[in-house]
Amino acid sequence: xxxxxxxxxxxxxxxxxxxxxxxxxxxxxxxxxxxxxxxxxxxxxxxxxxxxxxxxxxxxxxxxxxxxxxxxxxxxxxxxxxxxxxxxxxxxxxxxxxxxxxxxxxxxxxxxxxxxxxxxxxxxxxxxxxxxxxxxxxxxxxxxxxxxxxxxxxxxxxxxxxxxxxxxxxxxxxxxxxxxxxxxxxxxxxxxxxxxxxxxxxxxxxxxxxxxxxxxxxxxxxxxxxxxxxxxxxxxxxxxxxxxxxxxxxxxxxxxxxxxxxxxxxxxxxxxxxxxxxxxxxxxxxxxxxxxxxxxxxxxxxxxxxxxxxxxxxxxxxxxxxxxxxxxxxxxxxxxxxxxxxxxxxxxxxxxxxxxxxxxxxxxxxxxxxxxxxxxxxxxxxxxxxxxxxxxxxxxxxxxxxxxxxxxxxxxxxxxxxxxxxxxxxxxxxxxxxxxxxxxxxxxxxxxxxxxxxxxxxxxxxxxxxxxxxxxxxxxxxxxxxxxxxxxxxxxxxxxxxxxxxxxxxxxxxxxxxxxxxxxxxxxxxxxxxxxxxxxxxxxxxxxxxxxxxxxxxxxxxxxxxxx
Numbered sequence: 279x280x281x282x283x284x285x286x287x288x289x290x291x292x293x294x295x296x297x298x299x300x301x302x303x304x305x306x307x308x309x310x311x312x313x314x315x316x317x318x319x320x321x322x323x324x325x326x327x328x329x330x331x332x333x334x335x336x337x338x339x340x341x342x343x344x345x346x347x348x349x350x351x352x353x354x355x356x357x358x359x360x361x362x363x364x365x366x367x368x369x370x371x372x373x374x375x376x377x378x379x380x381x382x383x384x385x386x387x388x389x390x391x392x393x394x395x396x397x398x399x400x401x402x403x404x405x406x407x408x409x410x411x412x413x414x415x416x417x418x419x420x421x422x423x424x425x426x427x428x429x430x431x432x433x434x435x436x437x438x439x440x441x442x443x444x445x446x447x448x449x450x451x452x453x454x455x456x457x458x459x460x461x462x463x464x465x466x467x468x469x470x471x472x473x474x475x476x477x478x479x480x481x482x483x484x485x486x487x488x489x490x491x492x493x494x495x496x497x498x499x500x501x502x503x504x505x506x507x508x509x510x511x512x513x514x515x516x517x518x519x520x521x522x523x524x525x526x527x528x529x530x531x532x533x534x535x536x537x538x539x540x541x542x543x544x545x546x547x548x549x550x551x552x553x554x555x556x557x558x559x560x561x562x563x564x565x566x567x568x569x570x571x572x573x574x575x576x577x578x579x580x581x582x583x584x585x586x587x588x589x590x591x592x593x594x595x596x597x598x599x600x601x602x603x604x605x606x607x608x609x610x611x612x613x614x615x616x617x618x619x620x621x622x623x624x625x626x627x628x629x630x631x632x633x634x635x636x637x638x639x640x641x642x643x644x645x646x647x648x649x650x651x652x653x654x655x656x657x658x659x660x661x662x663x664x665x666x667x668x669x670x671x672x673x674x675x676x677x678x679x680x681x682x683x684x685x686x687x688x689x690x691x692x693x694x695x696x697x698x699x700x701x702x703x704x705x706x707x708x709x710x711x712x713x714x715x716x717x718x719x720x721x722x723x724x725x726x727x728x729x730x731x732x733x734x735x736x737x738x739x740x741x742x743x744x745x746x747x748x749x750x751x752x753x754x755x756x757x758x759x760x761x762x763x764x765x766x767x768x769x770x771x772x773x774x775x776x777x778x779x780x781x782x783x784x785x786x787x788x789x790x791x792x793x794x795x796x797x798x799x800x801x802x803x804x805x806x807x808x809x810x811x812x813x814x815x816x817x818x819x820x821x822x823x824x825x826x827x828x829x830x831x832x833x834x835x836x837x838x839x840x841x842x
Contacts, residue, residue: 280311281631282323283403285360285377298326315631316610319564320402324376328400331378335400339364339374340409347371350390353410354442357532362409363387370394374401374409407532411463438530439509450505453498458538462531464767466555467598473499473548485723485774486598486835499548506551510540517542517549531557537627556627565607570600570776573820576812579780584608589714590677592664594689594698599835600721600776601686602627605660608684609633612658620651621660638662648672652679661685670702677712690837692718692781693802696791710791716781716798718814721774722821723831726766729759730825740829744838746819757828771831777817781805 280292287295292311299318300307302325309317321337328335336342339362347363348356356362360376361383371394375383384396441455441462457480461469466482466489478499479491494502504514510525517523523542528535539554564570565577572580583591591608593601606628613619613632624638636647645668651659652675664670664687677683689698695716699709736750758770766772781802783791790796796804806813818832832838 280314282315282318283320285403287379291379294330295323295326298330299323302326310615312615312632316613320404324400324402327378331400333378333398333400336374337402337405339399339401339405340412342372343409343412347391348410351387353532355386356410357407357534359383359386360403360406361386362406363391364399364409366394367397370397372397372399374399374406376401376403376406407534410532438528438535440530442530442532450498450501454502454505458529459531461555462529462536462557465557465773468555469553471502471549471551473545473550475547478548483598485769485771486721487723503542503549503551506540506553517544565604565611570604570607572776572778572812573817576778576780576817579782579812580608580778581611583715583717583780583782584612586682586714588677588680588682590673590683590685590712591715591717592695592713593684593686593717593719594692594695595686595719596688596690598721599719600774601719602662604719604776604778605684605686606630609658609660612682617657618655619658619660620654620656621662622647622651623660623662644669645672648676652676656681658682658684663687664699664702667702667704670699670704674699674704674708674712678708689718691799691802692716692779693798696798706794707792710783710788713783713788715783718779720777720814720818720835722777722818722827722835723758723771723774724821724826725756725758725828725831726763726770726772728765729761729763729770730756730828731759732756736829744829744833753823754825755822755828756825757830775821775826777814777821778812779814779817780811782811 279289280287280295296306296311296314299314299322302322306318314323324337325335342364343362344365347365351363359380359382362374364372364374366372371387371391373383373387373396375398378398378400383398387396439455439458441459443455446452446455457469461482464482464484466484467486468483469480470483470488471480472478477491478494478496480494481491482489503517506527507514507517507523509527512523512525521544523540525540527538527540529538530536537556539556540551541554542549542551565572565580593605595601602623609619609621610630613630615632619633621633621635622638622644623635626635626637629635636651638644638647648661659676659681661669661673661683662685664673664685673683673685687695687698689695693716696706696709696713699713700706733755735752736746736755738751740746741748741750760770762768762770787796787801791798791801805811806816809816814836815838818827818836821827822829822832
């Protein structure tokens with residue numbers, strides 16, 4: 279039986295799907311049912327489903343949707359059933375479905391549109407919610423709505439907080455739901471609430487940048503704070519007794535669960551609250567696809583590193599640079615029935631079938647959990663982050679005993695990974711013997727293809743600032759349109775893509791590092807000058823030259839002051 283993207287197919291249909299996939303690509307004829315989820319893209323899989331049913335396949339449907347049709351339907355029912363009406367064409371109602379073998383779409387829509395014949399097309403599951411989102415209107419609460427909110431007690435929630443519900447009588451629940459739903463719709467990665475001397479506001483981080491401040495009445499600051507603590511089942515009094523509070527809760531967005539990682543700390547005037555949205559419904563964790571669409575050079579280097587049987591692969595970068603997403607994509611490729619993979623994360627960001635995910639509730643659980651891992655016969659271990667001496671020592675110990683360990687660390691350069699482990703008390707020779715690859719990653723904003731502006735080369739000032747040679751003076755490049763357009767929500771950019779730098783630690787390099795014959799930085803410079811392995815600066819400039827990004831986006835995430 280095949281399970282794919284939340285869909286379940288019986289044995290008969292599964293066999294038909296496998297035959298269709300094999301016709302599309304002979305390589306798929308060799309995989310088993312439980313490998314389909316990790317080896318086949320959503321587009322390819324759903325195209326095979328459509329072909330089996332003699333239906334058209336449309337991977338993008340939001341642009342074709344008539345919002346007036348959705349007004350006659352319950353969006354929660356549509357999202358739960360994975361179908362939506364799209365448009366009227368020649369006296370027929372065109373509807374999009376995910377599972378064409380189910381009759382729930384016809385049963386629900388026929389009574390609402392009895393005068394039309396229903397014609398089905400097939401789409402990807404995430405497109406259903408995207409279509410409903412695109413047709414809904416939400417720009418945050420209005421000033422009059424905010425001023426009318428009374429400060430009062432609120433109810434407790436025993437299940438996921440449904441941010442798309444309109445049934446909340448309690449004002450604080452309705453306000454928080456509106457803000458969080460708006461954040462999900464705008465594809466925000468974080469929501470910030472800040473209290474300053476004379477203002478209380480929130481803002482969204484989208485594509486790496488904080489957006490406009492949205493003012494809230496000062497009288498609501500304590501009630502919103504208390505309401506969100508209530509969602510996590512934490513007592514309100516805790517905010518006055520500790521300097522920092524960490525937690526998590528789950529919201530429901532059109533029946534799609536989204537984990538929220540919560541962090542709050544005291545400030546001089548009140549507090550700063552940050553909520554990280556882990557929207558699994560829009561994660562694309564396939565190497566070479568979506569935000570991980572690395573070039574062939576980078577993909578080859580990653581897959582070569584993944585072939586190493588034992589040792590540590592470390593991904594570095596600032597917060598929000600996609601380190602965990604890349605490691606999860608690597609795990610998907612490494613995931614095989616004969617391999618035992620265990621992960622220790624806080625929180626679990628991407629649950630992969632066939633992999634045992636363990637959720638770290640607090641810092642005190644780390645050491646006993648890793649000790650238990652080592653007795654559970656693992657082949658590959660993913661440690662969410664090396665953040666202290668204890669976690670660094672345990673990662674080294676796991677690698678020394680023959681395990682493949684994947685983890686992350688916060689450094690700005692790949693070479694600084696070795697120095698960071700040394701700062702945590704690990705001897706240089708131990709690091710050199712166990713570290714197999716030091717990687718650094720960044721996410722660069724991609725220009726909106728519909729409104730980007732063409733330039734004739736890069737100015738002399740920018741060439742001098744960013745150490746670019748004179749050939750850039752007449753190269754065709756692009757920059758973001760600061761007014762944007764409807765397609766990019768007036769931002770000028772359309773998402774982000776990852777770029778990677780890899781420093782492999784070969785046996786020869788390991789020996790040189792152990793003996794002090796070469797420093798980590800010298801190794802980084804040497805590999806950069808060879809120009810063979812992926813390098814952050816070089817990959818950033820490749821995107822610039824290809825017209826996919828602009829110099830401003832590149833310089834924000836990469837140190838362009840050196841010419842290496």
